[in-house]
Amino acid sequence: MSAIDAADIAGPDGDVDALLACLGKAARAAGTALGGASTEAKNAALLAAAAEIRAHAGDVLEANATDMRAARDSGLDAARLDRLALDETRIEGIARGLEEVVDLADPVGDVIAEWTRPNGLRISRVRVPLGVIGIIYESRPNVTADAGALSLKSGNAAILRGGSESHCSSRAIHACLRRGLAAGDLPETAIQLVPTSDRAAVGALLRLHDYVDIIVPRGGRSLIERVFEESRMPVIAHLDGLCHVYVHRDADPEMARHIVLNAKMRRTGICGAAETLLVDKAVAGTHLPPIVDDLIGAGCEVRGDDSARALDHRVTAAAADDWTTEYLDAIISVRVVEDLDAAIRHIETYGSHHTESIVTGNDAAAERFLNEVDSAILLHNASTQFADGGEFGMGAEIGISTGRLHARGPVGVEQLTTFKYVVRGSGQVRP
Amino acid sequence: MSAIDAADIAGPDGDVDALLACLGKAARAAGTALGGASTEAKNAALLAAAAEIRAHAGDVLEANATDMRAARDSGLDAARLDRLALDETRIEGIARGLEEVVDLADPVGDVIAEWTRPNGLRISRVRVPLGVIGIIYESRPNVTADAGALSLKSGNAAILRGGSESHCSSRAIHACLRRGLAAGDLPETAIQLVPTSDRAAVGALLRLHDYVDIIVPRGGRSLIERVFEESRMPVIAHLDGLCHVYVHRDADPEMARHIVLNAKMRRTGICGAAETLLVDKAVAGTHLPPIVDDLIGAGCEVRGDDSARALDHRVTAAAADDWTTEYLDAIISVRVVEDLDAAIRHIETYGSHHTESIVTGNDAAAERFLNEVDSAILLHNASTQFADGGEFGMGAEIGISTGRLHARGPVGVEQLTTFKYVVRGSGQVRP
Numbered sequence: 023m024s025a026i027d028a029a030d031i032a033g034p035d036g037d038v039d040a041l042l043a044c045l046g047k048a049a050r051a052a053g054t055a056l057g058g059a060s061t062e063a064k065n066a067a068l069l070a071a072a073a074e075i076r077a078h079a080g081d082v083l084e085a086n087a088t089d090m091r092a093a094r095d096s097g098l099d100a101a102r103l104d105r106l107a108l109d110e111t112r113i114e115g116i117a118r119g120l121e122e123v124v125d126l127a128d129p130v131g132d133v134i135a136e137w138t139r140p141n142g143l144r145i146s147r148v149r150v151p152l153g154v155i156g157i158i159y160e161s162r163p164n165v166t167a168d169a170g171a172l173s174l175k176s177g178n179a180a181i182l183r184g185g186s187e188s189h190c191s192s193r194a195i196h197a198c199l200r201r202g203l204a205a206g207d208l209p210e211t212a213i214q215l216v217p218t219s220d221r222a223a224v225g226a227l228l229r230l231h232d233y234v235d236i237i238v239p240r241g242g243r244s245l246i247e248r249v250f251e252e253s254r255m256p257v258i259a260h261l262d263g264l265c266h267v268y269v270h271r272d273a274d275p276e277m278a279r280h281i282v283l284n285a286k287m288r289r290t291g292i293c294g295a296a297e298t299l300l301v302d303k304a305v306a307g308t309h310l311p312p313i314v315d316d317l318i319g320a321g322c323e324v325r326g327d328d329s330a331r332a333l334d335h336r337v338t339a340a341a342a343d344d345w346t347t348e349y350l351d352a353i354i355s356v357r358v359v360e361d362l363d364a365a366i367r368h369i370e371t372y373g374s375h376h377t378e379s380i381v382t383g384n385d386a387a388a389e390r391f392l393n394e395v396d397s398a399i400l401l402h403n404a405s406t407q408f409a410d411g412g413e414f415g416m417g418a419e420i421g422i423s424t425g426r427l428h429a430r431g432p433v434g435v436e437q438l439t440t441f442k443y444v445v446r447g448s449g450q451v452r453p
Numbered sequence: 454m455s456a457i458d459a460a461d462i463a464g465p466d467g468d469v470d471a472l473l474a475c476l477g478k479a480a481r482a483a484g485t486a487l488g489g490a491s492t493e494a495k496n497a498a499l500l501a502a503a504a505e506i507r508a509h510a511g512d513v514l515e516a517n518a519t520d521m522r523a524a525r526d527s528g529l530d531a532a533r534l535d536r537l538a539l540d541e542t543r544i545e546g547i548a549r550g551l552e553e554v555v556d557l558a559d560p561v562g563d564v565i566a567e568w569t570r571p572n573g574l575r576i577s578r579v580r581v582p583l584g585v586i587g588i589i590y591e592s593r594p595n596v597t598a599d600a601g602a603l604s605l606k607s608g609n610a611a612i613l614r615g616g617s618e619s620h621c622s623s624r625a626i627h628a629c630l631r632r633g634l635a636a637g638d639l640p641e642t643a644i645q646l647v648p649t650s651d652r653a654a655v656g657a658l659l660r661l662h663d664y665v666d667i668i669v670p671r672g673g674r675s676l677i678e679r680v681f682e683e684s685r686m687p688v689i690a691h692l693d694g695l696c697h698v699y700v701h702r703d704a705d706p707e708m709a710r711h712i713v714l715n716a717k718m719r720r721t722g723i724c725g726a727a728e729t730l731l732v733d734k735a736v737a738g739t740h741l742p743p744i745v746d747d748l749i750g751a752g753c754e755v756r757g758d759d760s761a762r763a764l765d766h767r768v769t770a771a772a773a774d775d776w777t778t779e780y781l782d783a784i785i786s787v788r789v790v791e792d793l794d795a796a797i798r799h800i801e802t803y804g805s806h807h808t809e810s811i812v813t814g815n816d817a818a819a820e821r822f823l824n825e826v827d828s829a830i831l832l833h834n835a836s837t838q839f840a841d842g843g844e845f846g847m848g849a850e851i852g853i854s855t856g857r858l859h860a861r862g863p864v865g866v867e868q869l870t871t872f873k874y875v876v877r878g879s880g881q882v883r884p
Contacts, residue, residue, distance in 0.1 A: 054801075058825060139846055143835055150827070152857055235857055256687060256858050277880040284882035370485075392875045394489060396581070404574055404878030413883065414874070415570055426583055426666050427687050428859040431874045443845070443862045444823045447835030449708040451715030452844065 038218065042226040045181050046233025048211040049154045053179035056212050057151050061128040063206045064174055071202025072120040075167070078198055079113045085194035086163065093161075093187045101291075105162045106188055116167045116195065119418065120202075123171040126417040129436045130177040144446040149439045151177030153235035156227050157420070158249065160241040161185030166192040169238070170199050170213040172420050176438035179212050181234065183227055185241075186219035193217075228252040238433070240421055243348075258433055260398075260424035262348045262374035263293030265406040268365045268391070270382035271302040275309045277403060278381045283316045284405040285379065291350050293422055294377050294409030298345060299356045300365045306333065306358045314356070322352045329358035345372040362387050366394050373397065375424045377409040398424055398431040469649065473657040476612050477664025479642040480585045484610035487643050488582050492559040494637045495605055502633025503551040506598070509629055510544045516625035517594065524592075524618045532722075536593045537619055547598045547626065550849065551633075554602040557848040560867045561608040575877040580870045582608030584666035587658050588851070589680065591672040592616030597623040600669070601630050601644040603851050607869035610643050612665065614658055616672075617650035624648075659683045669864070671852055674779075689864055691829075691855035693779045693805035694724030696837040699796045699822065701813035702733040706740045708834060709812045714747045715836040716810065722781050724853055725808050725840030729776060730787045731796045737764065737789045745787070753783045760789035776803040793818050797825050804828065806855045808840040829855055829862040 056064075075082065086108040093106055132149040139145065155178045159165045166184055173180035184192040196215040203210045216223045228237065231254045239249040239259050246261050267285050269278045285296035301310050306329060314324055314334045324330075325340040337356065344355040345368070359365045369378055379401040380391040388402040399409050399422075411419025411432035419432045429437040487495075506513065517539040524537055563580040570576065586609045590596045597615055604611035615623040627646040634641050647654045659668065662685045670680040670690050677692050698716050700709045716727035732741050737760060745755055745765045755761075756771040768787065775786040776799070790796045800809055810832040811822040819833040830840050830853075842850025842863035850863045860868040 054827075057827070137846060139844070143839065143844075145845055274880070280880060280882050288883055388877075392877075396485075396488070397873065399874045399876065401876040402878060404876055404881040405883050407883040408574065408876065408878075408881070413570070413574075414576055415568060426871045430871055440857045440861055442828065443830045445830065445832040445835055445839065446819075446823075447833060449705070449711060450835040450839070451711050452719055452836050452838040 038220055038222045038226045039229065041218065042216070042223065042230050043233070045214050045216065046154070046230045049179040049181050049214060050233050052209040052211040053151065053154045055209050056174070056179055057130070057177050059177065059208055063208055064128065064177075065124045067174065067202045067206025067208050068120050068124045068171055069202075070205035071167075071171070071199045072117040074198035074201045075113060075117040075120065075195065078194070079110065082113055082191065082194040082198070083108060083110075085190040088190045089188055098187060102161065102187070105160065106191070108163055108191060112164065116164050119164070119168055120171050123175050123418055126175055126435050128175065129439045134441055141450050142448060143450055146444045147441045148444050149436075150442050152438055152440050154179045154181065154233055155438065156181045156183070156230065156234040156237045156255070158183045158224060158227065158237065158239045158241070158245065159185065160245070161188035163188045163191035163195055165240060166195045166215065167199065168418060169240075169420055170196070172418055172435055172438065174212060176435040178438055181214050181216065181227065183216040183223055186221060189219040225252065229254075231255050238420055256428065258421065258423045258425060258429050260293060260374070260376055260422050263295070263376040263409075263422070264298070264346065264348045264372065264374040265294060265296050265376055265409070266298045266300060266369050266373060266378045267296045267406060268300040268369075268378065268380045269302065269305070269309055269313070270362060270365075270380055270384060270387050271304040272384035272387065273305065273309060273381040274383055275312065278309055279313050279316055281379065281381050281403070281405050282313050283320060285407055286317060286354050287320045287322060287352065288405070288407045290352050292407070294407050295350065296379075296406045297348055297354065298372070299354055300359050300368055301330075301356065302365075303329070303358050303360055306330070310356070310358070317354060320352075322354055324354055324356055326356035327358060330356040348374070362390060366391065369395055369397070376422065377401070377406045379404060379406050398422065469651055469653045469657045470660065472649065473647070473654065473661050474664070476645050476647065477585070477661045480610040480612050480645060481664050483640040483642040484582065484585045486640050487605070487610055488561070488608050490608065490639055494639055495559065495608075496555045498605065498633045498637025498639050499551050499555045499602055500633075501636035502598075502602070502630045503548040505629035505632045506544060506548040506551065506626065509625070510541065513544055513622065513625040513629070514539060514541075516621035519621045520619055529618060533592065533618070536591065537622070539594055539622060543595065547595050550595070550599055551602050554606050554849055557606055557866050559606060560870045565872055572881050573879060574881055577875045578872045579875050581873050583869055583871050585610045585612065585664055586869065587612045587614070587661065587665040587668045587686070589614045589655060589658065589668065589670045589672070589676065590616065591676070592619035594619045594622035594626055596671060597626045597646065598630065599849060600671075600851055601627070603849055603866055603869065605634075605643060607866040609869055612645050612647065612658065614647040614654055617652060620650040656683065660685075662686050669851055687859065689852065689854045689856060689860050691724060691805070691807055691853050694726070694807040694840075694853070695729070695777065695779045695803065695805040696725060696727050696807055696840070697729045697731060697800050697804060697809040698727045698837060699731040699800075699809065699811045700733065700736070700740055700744070701793065701796075701811055701815060701818050702735040703815035703818065704736065704740060704812040705814055706743065709740055710744050710747055712810065712812050712834070712836050713744050714751060716838055717748060717785050718751045718753055718783065719836070719838045721783050723838070725838050726781065727810075727837045728779055728785065729803070730785055731790050731799055732761075732787065733796075734760070734789050734791055737761070741787070741789070748785060751783075753785055755785055755787055757787035758789060761787040779805070793821060797822065800826055800828070807853065808832070808837045810835060810837050829853065
């Protein structure tokens with residue numbers, strides 16, 4: 023049953039749990055078919071979908087105009103309106119994004135490890151898709167294409183639930199993906215969009231553990247918190263990206279300036295942006311003032327402890343909750359610490375296990391930091407803004423995970439797979 | 454705070470949630486220390502614990518006698534009494550089990566992958582422990598030592614909750630583990646035993662998500678179901694081991710006989726024991742009768758569909774629920790199927806995604822089975838009883854997982870770890 027059929031049956035006033043169960047059943051069946059699909063078929067579907075996006079750019083823009091009108095009328099803020107808006111350039115970006123997923127290696131079927139036992143049994147650990155992925159995201163129409171494409175390439179069926187403000191845009195994009203799947207001779211239900219903007223659909227998707235193997239929420243803290251609270255399925259996500267840069271006493275002062283400025287200000291709204299700067303007491307007097315000067319010059323508000331404030335009167339007083347706040351904005355908290363141990367303790371106490379960087383010329387100190395800090399990504403002498411699947415060379419990603427199990431750090435096509443053991447024998451029985 | 458202190462504070466009548474929170478906090482602290490512990494320290498602790506088990510065999514036997522008396526008085530069945538009972542041989546087995554974990558490679562710190570980006574960033578994926586593992590198991594005292602040792606070797610802190618009937622035995626064994634940890638200069642709280650036989654402790658452990666990263670239940674279906682239902686932490690376990698052997702039309706009849714007999718009867722109570730036999734219609738007349746004869750000769754009850762019954766009058770009628778029953782006993786269900794597709798469909802419909810074997814001389818058929826069946830372990834021409842970490846060459850295991858995420862199949866020390874990314878740079882900032 024296609025998503026369209028399900029919508030016809032349940033309708034906007036239908037029982038949303040029954041509707042989602044329809045989607046779930048179709049996704050499970052599509053996932054089984056997709057698990058055995060060739061790389062060629064998946065790539066053909068992605069290329070055809072990209073062509074459909076370009077050919078139907080007018081329809082997508084028209085749908086987006088409808089969303090934008092409603093969003094403006096309901097008083098959506100400027101940042102959200104910007105994320106919702108599409109134009110020809112952004113549509114071309116969506117099409118190119120689909121083509122870039124074609125270029126990613128297909129992880130399905132990869133033999134991760136292989137060995138032979140003394141009794142002659144040949145054991146292989148082989149990559150297979152996770153199954154069915156439920157993806158819940160904000161009103162960003164491009165995610166419909168990105169998330170659908172990554173799921174498809176990794177052999178997973180996807181149930182997409184985008185923000186209700188983007189519903190018309192997402193439907194138009196999804197129609198292109200469906201035609202692409204058909205062109206690649208793959209089930210159109212391999213990528214389904216929840217065909218209602220009813221907010222109850224999120225709860226229904228979180229209850230769909232009979233059909234969905236994993237939930238990937240992308241959005242603000244309240245969404246992620248709700249998903250962790252309500253979902254009985256495993257969740258891949260990060261709640262906060264409270265990233266730290268630690269300037270060690272043996273840091274090169276110029277390198278520290280460049281890294282801190284980039285880590286905080288290159289883009290302030292991404293999860294890898296630095297939110298707290300720690301500086302060793304021994305070099306605070308020399309290293310911190312030029313860093314603060316750079317930051318304030320770039321339009322960043324600097325909130326510090328007493329030691330930091332004593333060095334520059336423009337630094338305002340940090341309150342206790344500044345150490346636990348992910349600003350996602352041009353604000354940074356600064357603390358002067360006694361030494362490496364104090365820095366590690368601060369990160370352990372206040373951090374979110376996402377991404378932290380140490381700046382130092384002292385390799386022993388760097389190794390201790392890299393070993394002892396328990397975060398998904400630890401950097402030495404590099405900006406926290408490298409916390410990104412593309413920058414890691416893993417290609418597009420569906421998000422960054424701060425969970426400890428299964429997938430940690432950037433979640434690309436490979437992280438959307440699991441494995442099974444295949445054992446080849448010649449009649450062996452166990453003694 | 455050690456487990457003993459926690460017991461002293463909360464006492465048998467204390468608030469069991471408060472008691473578990475004490476254990477949890479201590480485990481989190483111990484886990485952090487253990488994550489950085491050397492292989493030598495962990496091995497020294499394991500060897501010292503083995504020596505303690507041998508030196509205090511008398512204490513352990515005495516504690517076990519107390520448990521056995523109470524268990525007999527309360528009318529525990531023979532199978533459970535056997536699992537509870539210890540003697541000198543079994544105690545020596547426990548000590549040797551600890552020494553075998555010494556011989557396993559330490560996975561912590563292994564560099565799983567390493568690459569350099571065009572901008573010079575060197576990225577490594579490095580194995581780290583999961584953190585704190587909560588292990589809930591039946592009244593089998595040896596699991597106290599096995600589970601504690603595997604957790605320790607993989608750098609994880611463990612909170613153990615054994616069945617209440619084995620409480621005295623487990624405490625005596627745990628005392629040896631604690632002295633071993635002290636001898637290796639590791640925190641004694643790295644392995645804690647819930648110091649009360651109060652059954653409410655299981656629920657309290659399942660609520661301990663602030664301190665426990667993963668739950669590993671080992672036991673019967675009702676325990677596992679309860680854990681999946683109540684735990685908000687990820688669970689590594691299998692609910693059922695409903696394993697199939699499929700005799701394809703191109704199977705060698707002698708090989709099929711040996712494999713089926715072994716898969717069913719070598720040990721009937723383990724999760725890798727075959728529960729259902731599928732035989733191609735084309736060869737049922739020739740291949741099935743000797744197999745049934747072997748099984749019945751070995752004391753196995755055979756329940757079959759009409760086609761199987763027509764071949765041997767000793768085969769009783771299988772009911773619908775025979776296809777979904779994990780007997781864990783000398784009973785097997787037999788179904789004659791049309792072909793490979795029908796066999797795959799049967800397994801997909803009734804199986805538990807644990808372990809399945811195809812017997813065939815036809816490699817193309819074997820490859821289709823290995824590719825298309827979605828179970829943790831698929832075998833070609835070998836007994837399902839090989840579903841075991843030791844038989845896979847992975848050493849001791851804490852169980853077999855039928856979950857799709859993180860760990861699938863045998864869960865040994867390597868599967869009790871996760872990873873983090875370590876990125877080494879020279880001042881790179883993101884453009």
